[in-house]
Amino acid sequence: MTSCPRWRELDAEQRKEYWAALALRHCRGLGARSCFRLAKAYGSAHAAVRHHREWTTIGLRPEPGITFAGESWRPPARREWDAAVQLNPRILLWTDPLYPPLLRALPDAPLLLYGEGDFSLLQSPCFAVVGARKAGEQARAVAAHMARYLAAGGLAVVSGMAQGVDAAVHGAALREIGRSIGVLGTGIDISYPASNRGLFERMRRDGLLLSEFAPGVRPQPGNFPIRNRIISGLSLGVLVVEAAERSGSLITARLALEQNREVYAVPGTALDSRHFGTHNLVRQGAHAVFSAEDILRDLAPRLREYGVSRQRLRALGEEERRDAARDVPELSGTETPFRPAVVPSAAPVPAAASGRESATSPGTGAAPGGGEALPGLSGDEARILDALRRRGPLQADDLAEAVALESAALNAALINLELLGQVRRLPGARYEALA
Structure with a gap:
């Protein structure tokens, strides 16, 4: 099992x-x-801090160097550190x-990541x-179903350790020799949500957990x-499964596009508001997929770089078709069965009928209010909007300075x-600003 050093194993450099x-x-x-930008310009974070008086020579404003x-x-x-x-x-x-x-x-690659588990997964296609x-x-x-066959195809399946789709993805991928990576919005030692505690321990043992945040950091919306x-940055592509019109999962898809990653979506039943987000992704050019084979076939040229043969992918496709009915059964009751959808071309259903989730909880929720009128903005949000209206588009670091907010608070308000x-x-x- 490939690993990286624990803190106490770090050498002096x-x-x-x-x-x-x-x-x-x-x-x-x-x-x-x-x-x-600093670490890349100077070759390391250590070299960058040694030259903090010269940061303006690579295009930074004087203020950060003075603050440092x-x-x-x-x-x-x-x-x-402690x-x-x-x-x-x-x-x-x-x-x-x-x-x-x-x-x-x-x-914006993180300069450090905390982790627990099998770091060899980072050498696999993700x-x-x-x-x-x-x-x-x-x-x-x-x-x-998608995660199980993607993992069987040699991919490390990445998700965010949240409830719902994330938990289902990690659990299924773990059954394929632990091919799953969970990226946390908390410290590496914090199991969140509490309902995923068992999954958290399995991921530590058989998969890989990663976090950019300091040990002990509790869940915050901006994280x-x-x-x-x-x-998305770890991955060759991103698949979105069930996302409402303003789902937080769409932000991951947008980040993937910015990072030049492939974006895929599983369309749902037409006029079902729980799938409006994935329908919009397809309208905007995302690949509509109805099986893991669709993804594996599309990624085949990239996967060959990692030693995944076309014959292996073909065999997996045949196995998936045999097992699909078992993995994705028809449901009874009020749940709308999944089926390949006709992507609706009609105007979107009004917000009150969209069934949006709450975004006040961290994770992949959607806009707050559940379709009610938008709530009043917080003080931070109002200041951000005012700054963007007055000064026009701003880069995140410049915006943080303009409204005197730490990055965590700024990100929470921006999301x-x-x-x-x-x-x-x-x-x-x-x-x-749009309004």
Whole structure:
């Protein structure tokens, strides 16, 4: 089993790099993109902090370098250091050869990841499957079926350890020699939600858990969009299974498109509001899929780079067709059975009928209000909208400075504003107001 060192196994150079990554992360005015930009420009986080007085030479504003010199980052960085010493998790640094190449290529790649489990999965081709937290039984069955055959095809199946589709995906993929990676929106030691505790322990033992967040970090709404970029960033593509019109899963799909990943969607029954999000993805050019074979066939050229033969994929397709009826049974009662759908071309159903989930809980929820009139904006959200209206589109780091918000609070507010249709994310982590 390939692994990476625990904190206490880090050598002197690795500890210097880890401390420097914490210093950059906790420096006010530096977001993930700026931190990565510095590490890439200087070759490492450690080299970047040694040259903090020269940051303007690579195009950064003077303020972050001045803030860094003031060392206000030191107390929170020390708290994270001490938490890691106590927990002794495995630590994957951006400078480590084991760091996944697809993730490393992102302009906002994390400088460090905490992990538990089998790190050899990061050398496999990865593929993400995401969907609704409150998915119906049929959607969970479809997600599990897809994950089982994707894992059997040699892919490590990535998801976000939430309820619903995520849990079904991880459980199914684990049955195929542990081929599943869970990316957390909490610290690596926090099992969330509580209902997934058993799955959490299985993933630690047989799969791989990853987190960008410090040990002990509890779930916060702003953490989950940060996590989503890692889910898609690790992966060759993303499959969305059951997503309402404003589902948080669509944000993962949008991030995948920004990262030049393939996006796939399982269409549901026409006029079923639980599938409006996936229907819209198909309208916008996502691949409509009705079996894992569709995905494996599309990815075959990339999978051959990892030693997955065409013969193996053909055999899996034949096996899947034989087993499909068993894996995805017809349901009785009020649940609408899954079937290949006719994507509706009619105007969307009004919001009051859309059956949206709540986005006030972290995870893959949709816009708050359940179809009622939009609630009043929070103070942070109002300031963000005001800044974007006055100044036009802003990059996330510049926006954080303009409204004096830490990145976690900024992301929490932006995700709500995006789901409410008040702001839109542009390429390069820039945002503009829509209202």
